Amino acid sequence: MNAFYRFFIIIALLxxxxxxxxxxxxxxMFIFVILGxxxxxxxxxxxxxxxxSK
Incomplete structure (x- = not known):
């Protein structure tokens, strides 16, 4: 996976x-806390x- 896309996805998740x-x-609503x-x-x-590990 391209490093830019990986960085973008990680920031979007945060x-x-x-x-x-x-x-x-x-x-x-506790469901949003669980989702977070x-x-x-x-x-x-x-x-x-x-x-x-190999």
Whole structure:
């Protein structure tokens, strides 16, 4: 995967997670907090991918 696209996707995941946390906090809907947690997890797993050992 191109480094630019990887960087763009990682930043988009982080922004979406922050937005979901904010929306969940303002509206009190716990589903947005859970969505933010999932998006943040995707951000961290995308930032530090698993390395396969041979």
């Amino acid at each position: 922004v979406a997670a922050i937005f979901s946390y904010s929306l969940g906090s303002q509206t009190g 947690f999932v998006l943040e997890g995707a951000f961290w797993f995308g930032l530090f991918p698993f390395k396969r």
